[in-house]
Amino acid sequence: MASTRRMQGKVERYCASHNLTSLQTKHYYLACDLTRDPTQTLEPADRAHPILVCDLLPGKISASREFAFEEAAANWNAWHAHAEADAQVYNLIYAEKESFALESDPLGIKPVYRAETEGGTLVASSIADICSISPELSQHLDRNSIAQFLLMGYALGPRSFHKGLHRTETGERIGWSRAAGLELSRPRRYSVSEEIKTGIHLNAALLQVERAINASLERHSSGARKPINIALSGGFDSRILAAAMKSQNYPIRAFTYGRWHHRELRTARRIAKSIGIEHRLLDYPLDNYYQRLPLFMSAVEGQSESKVTQITNLLQIEADKGSALVHGFLSDPIAGSHLTDWFPNDDLESLDEVADRLVRALAPPHSRLQLVQKILDFKFDWDSFKGEVRSELCPAERPYQSAVLWDIENRQRKLISPHLLMLGQKFDVIAPFYDREMLQTWISMPRVALDKRYLQRQHLAYKFPELAKIPRDEETSPITPNLKNQLLLLMDTLARKAFIKLYGSVKGYRPESIWSLGQGMANASQIQKMNDSIRDGGKLLTEVFDLQLNLSDETLALIQSSPENGDYQTTRLIFQLVEYAKWIKALPVSK
Numbered sequence: 001m002a003s004t005r006r007m008q009g010k011v012e013r014y015c016a017s018h019n020l021t022s023l024q025t026k027h028y029y030l031a032c033d034l035t036r037d038p039t040q041t042l043e044p045a046d047r048a049h050p051i052l053v054c055d056l057l058p059g060k061i062s063a064s065r066e067f068a069f070e071e072a073a074a075n076w077n078a079w080h081a082h083a084e085a086d087a088q089v090y091n092l093i094y095a096e097k098e099s100f101a102l103e104s105d106p107l108g109i110k111p112v113y114r115a116e117t118e119g120g121t122l123v124a125s126s127i128a129d130i131c132s133i134s135p136e137l138s139q140h141l142d143r144n145s146i147a148q149f150l151l152m153g154y155a156l157g158p159r160s161f162h163k164g165l166h167r168t169e170t171g172e173r174i175g176w177s178r179a180a181g182l183e184l185s186r187p188r189r190y191s192v193s194e195e196i197k198t199g200i201h202l203n204a205a206l207l208q209v210e211r212a213i214n215a216s217l218e219r220h221s222s223g224a225r226k227p228i229n230i231a232l233s234g235g236f237d238s239r240i241l242a243a244a245m246k247s248q249n250y251p252i253r254a255f256t257y258g259r260w261h262h263r264e265l266r267t268a269r270r271i272a273k274s275i276g277i278e279h280r281l282l283d284y285p286l287d288n289y290y291q292r293l294p295l296f297m298s299a300v301e302g303q304s305e306s307k308v309t310q311i312t313n314l315l316q317i318e319a320d321k322g323s324a325l326v327h328g329f330l331s332d333p334i335a336g337s338h339l340t341d342w343f344p345n346d347d348l349e350s351l352d353e354v355a356d357r358l359v360r361a362l363a364p365p366h367s368r369l370q371l372v373q374k375i376l377d378f379k380f381d382w383d384s385f386k387g388e389v390r391s392e393l394c395p396a397e398r399p400y401q402s403a404v405l406w407d408i409e410n411r412q413r414k415l416i417s418p419h420l421l422m423l424g425q426k427f428d429v430i431a432p433f434y435d436r437e438m439l440q441t442w443i444s445m446p447r448v449a450l451d452k453r454y455l456q457r458q459h460l461a462y463k464f465p466e467l468a469k470i471p472r473d474e475e476t477s478p479i480t481p482n483l484k485n486q487l488l489l490l491m492d493t494l495a496r497k498a499f500i501k502l503y504g505s506v507k508g509y510r511p512e513s514i515w516s517l518g519q520g521m522a523n524a525s526q527i528q529k530m531n532d533s534i535r536d537g538g539k540l541l542t543e544v545f546d547l548q549l550n551l552s553d554e555t556l557a558l559i560q561s562s563p564e565n566g567d568y569q570t571t572r573l574i575f576q577l578v579e580y581a582k583w584i585k586a587l588p589v590s591k
Contacts, residue, residue, distance in 0.1 A: 007119025010133050014590040018129075023051070023095055027178050030095055050074070054083055055091040055125065057110065057424030062322030065223045065428070076103060080188065084436055085219040089420055089429070091125070099177035104168045106188050106436055107413045109420055111300065112168040113160065114182075121182055123174060127165060127301045133590045137164050141545050147380045150372045150573050151364050153305045154414035157392065161303060161580070170409040190405055190436075190443065191394060202458065205449055209459055212441050213244055216432035217326075224324035224428055227251040229317055232279065234267035235472060236456045237328030237433060239275075243464045245326065246275050252326075257282035257313035266492070270470050282316045287526065292422070297583040299421035302576045304414045311419040315426055324428045329419060331433035332453065334412050335442050336404045340451040348399040355390035358403060368567050371558055375574065377550050400447050408439060530575040531560050537578030544581040549574075 011029050015022050020031040030053075052069050065086055069079055074094060080103070083090045089110045093102045102123065104112060114123045117134050124130045131138040140163045145155040158166040168174065171188030221228060230245065232238050232254040245252050254277050256268040265281065272279030285291060292309040296302060311329055319325075332338075342361040348354055359382060363369065373379055392410060396402040416434065423429050432438060442450065449455050457479045461468040468479040471489070478485070538551040562570045 007117065007133075010590045011122075014129070014133055017590075025097055027098055028100065028176065030093065030100065050094060050096040052079065053093040053095070054087065055093060055110070056087055057089055057421065057429070059322055059424045059427040059429065060087055060089070062320075063223075063324070063428035064225055064322065076187070080106075086223065088220070088431060088434060089424060098179070099175070101173055101175040103173045103188060104171065106171050106190065106439075107409075107416065107434065108168050108170045108172060109413060109417050109434075111417070111421075112174065113165050114168075114174060115165050121176070126298070127160060127162075128298065128587055130165060131584060132587050135587075135589050138162060138584050139545060140164060141547050143376065143378055144380075144384075146547075146577070147372065147376055147378060148385075149303060149577070150376070150570065151369065151380065152362055153569065153573065154411070155303060156388065156410050156414075160301070170413060189394075190409060190439065202449075205445060205455060206459055206462055208441055208444075209455055210463060212435065212438045213240065213432055214248070216435040216438060217241070217244060217248065217250075217430075219435075220430040220432065221245070221250060221324065221326070224430065225320075225322065226324075227253050228324045228326055228430075229314075229319060229427070230254050231311075231314055231325065231327035231329065232256050232268045232272060233329065234264040234271060235328070235332070236453060236460060237331040238268075239271045239467050239470075240456065240460060240464070241326055241328050241432060242271065242277065243275055243467055246277055253278040253280065255280050255282055255314060255317055257310075257316070258284050264472075267470060267472065271467060274466050274470065282313050284310070284313055288313060290526070290529075293579055294583075295422050295425070296418060297580065299425075300418050302580045302583070304418045306418075306572060306576055308415065308419045309422070312422050314423060319427070321426055322428050323426075324430055325423060326430045326432070327423075328431070328433050330412075330415055333415060334408065334433055334439065335453065335456065336407065336445075336450045337453045339400075339403055339407060340447060343400055343403060343447065351390060351393045351395070351399060351402055354393055354399045354403050354406075355386050358389050358406065359386045365567075367565070368562075368570055371555075371562065371567075371570060374555055374558070375549050375551070377548075398447075401443060404443050404450075408443070527563055527571065530571050531556075533578050534559060534571070534574050537574075537581065540578060540581050540585070544585050 008029055011031075012022075012024075015029075015031040022029065022031040024030070054067050054069070056067075067082075067086060069082060076092070076094075079092055083092060084105070088105065090105050091102055091110055091112055094100060102112060104110065110125065112123060112125055113127055113130055114121060115130050115134065115137050117137070119134075122130050122133060127138075141161055142155075142159060142163045145159040145161050148155045148159070149161070155161070158169050160167055169186060170190065171186050173185045173187055175183040175185070177183075228245065228250055230238070230242055230252050232242055233256065242252065242254060254268070254272050256265050256279070258265040258281070260281075269279060289306065289309055292312045293302075293306075295312060296306060296309050308330070311327075314325065314327070317323075317325070343357060348357065363382070364372075369380070389406070389410075393402045393406050396405065420429055420431065420434075445455065457468075461479050465480060469482040469485050471478040534551070535556055538549055541547045541549060559571055559574065562568070
C-alpha cells in the first residue's frame with residue numbers, strides 16, 4: 001500500500017534482496033513467502049482473477065503438505081478451516097486489482113505489523129522489514145509499552161515498543177481498497193457462545209477434551225512426514241499427546257532436552273518406557289539463552305518472555321526441514337489453571353470486577369514496580385491500564401469466562417508466539433492444544449474443571465492409567481498413587497541428590513529443574529554478563545531510540561542486587577531491551 005514512487009522503489013529493492021515473491025499493481029505492492037514453488041511468479045492482479053496466498057512459517061512451507069484452496073469465490077470461513085487444519089500459524093492474503101485483505105490465524109500468532117508513513121501504509125510480518133524500509137519508525141518509542149514489558153514481560157494488545165508500529169490482534173483483519181483506504185476489524189475473535197455448559201458433567205467434559213485432542217492430531221498429522229517427532233517434557237500434556245499418538249499407531253520418536261540429573265528428564269524416560277516408544281536425550285547448553293537471542297529477536301523482536309527460548313533446544317533434533325514436530329509446551333497456561341489462583345472464588349458480578357482482579361494479579365511486587373519506575377523515570381498509570389484491560393473484556397455467561405478469554409487473547413498469545421515462531425523456522429509444528437476446538441473447550445469449562453489442572457489429571461487417570469502412576473517429576477505426587485512405583489522413585493531420587501551435591505560443588509552449578517535454566521540466569525558469570533551489558537547499554541538506548549534510562553550508580557546497584565533478592569526478571573528484561581537496541585541498529589537499511 002505504499003503510494004509514493006520513492007517508497008515503492010525502496011519496497012521493491014527490499015523484497016528483491018530478501019527473495020520474496022511479489023505481486024505489484026498500480027495501487028499497492030504485495031510480497032510474502034509462498035506455500036507454492038518459490039520459482040513461480042504471481043499473476044499480476046490487474047490482468048488476472050483474484051489470488052489467495054497463505055503466508056506461513058519456513059518449516060511449514062518446506063513440509064510435504066498440499067495447500068490447495070479450491071473455492072472459486074471468496075469464502076473466508078472455508079479458507080480458515082483449511083488453514084487452521086494444515087497450518088495453525090498463518091496469515092491469509094486475498095488480493096484483487098484495487099483491494100486486498102489480510103486475516104491472521106485466530107490467535108494472531110504469526111505477527112503482522114502495520115505502520116503509517118508519508119509514502120503510504122506499510123504492512124509486514126516483521127518489525128525488521130518495516131524498520132529497514134523506514135528506519136525513522138524505530139526511533140519513537142512508546143513508554144507505556146516499555147513499562148508494560150519491564151513490569152510483566154510483554155506489552156498487551158496491539159502494542160509494540162514503537163508508537164507508530166502496531167501488531168495485529170487476535171483474529172484481526174487488515175483490509176485495504178482504493179475506494180475506502182485502510183479498514184481494521186476482528187471477524188475471527190474468540191467468543192463465549194450460548195453453547196457453553198456451565199454445569200457440564202465430568203464425564204462429558206472428559207469426552208470433550210479427548211475428542212478435541214484426537215481430532216486435532218488426526219487433522220494435523222495426516223499429511224505430515226513420518227516418523228513424527230514429539231517433544232516429551234515429562235509433564236501431563238506431552239505424555240497425553242505421546243500416549244494418544246501411540247494408541248493411534250503413528251510412528252513417533254520422543255525427544256527430551258536437559259541434563260541427566262534433571263527431574264523432568266528422568267520422568268520422561270519412565271514415560272517413554274511405559275508407552276514403548278523410542279526416546280532420545282538432547283543436550284542443554286548453559287548459554288542457550290544467549291545462543292538463541294538472535295533467533296528470538298527475529299521472531300518476536302524480544303517483546304515477550306525470553307525463558308521460552310529454552311524450547312529451541314528442540315532444533316537440535318536431526319531431521320530435514322519441514323519434518324513434523326508435535327508438542328504441548330505451555331499448554332498449562334492456555335488451559336487457564338493459573339486463573340484459579342487469581343480468582344479463588346467464582347463470585348464476580350461484573351466485568352469491572354474482573355478487570356480489577358486481573359490488574360491486581362498482573363501487578364509485580366511493590367519493590368520491583370518501584371525499581372522499574374525509577375529506571376524509566378516514569379510513573380505507570382494503573383488506572384489507565386485497568387481501563388485498557390476492561391475495554392478488551394467480552395461479555396460472557398459468567399464473568400470468570402471473560403477472564404479466561406482475555407487471558408488467552410492477550411497474555412497467552414504473547415507467551416506462545418516465540419516458541420512456535422522459532423521452532424517453525426525448521427519444523428512443521430503441530431500443537432494440538434492451540435487448536436480452535438481445544439481453546440474453545442477451555443473457555444467452555446466451569447472454573448472448577450480448570451482448578452489445578454483437574455481435567456488433565458482426570459483424563460490421564462481415565463484414559464492412560466499407567467501414565468497416571470508416574471508423577472510430574474520425582475518430587476511431586478502422582479495422579480494415581482502406587483506404592484511400588486513411589487518407593488523406586490524415592491530410592492532413585494536419594495541417590496541422584498547425593499551425587500549432584502558433589503557434582504554441583506565441582507561444577508558450581510546444579511539446578512535440578514529444566515525450567516530453572518530458562519531464566520537466563522544459569523550461573524553467576526551470565527548474571528555478570530547481563531549487568532555489564534546494562535551498564536554499557538544506556539548510551540546505546542539513547543543513540544538508537546533517544547531513550548534515557550536512569551542508570552545511575554545507585555540504580556545499577558539495585559539492578560545488580562535484584563537476582564539476589566529473588567527478582568531475576570527485571571535484570572533479564574532490561575538486558576533484552578539493550579539487545580533489542582543492538583538488533584535494530586544492526587538492521588540493513590533499504591536505500
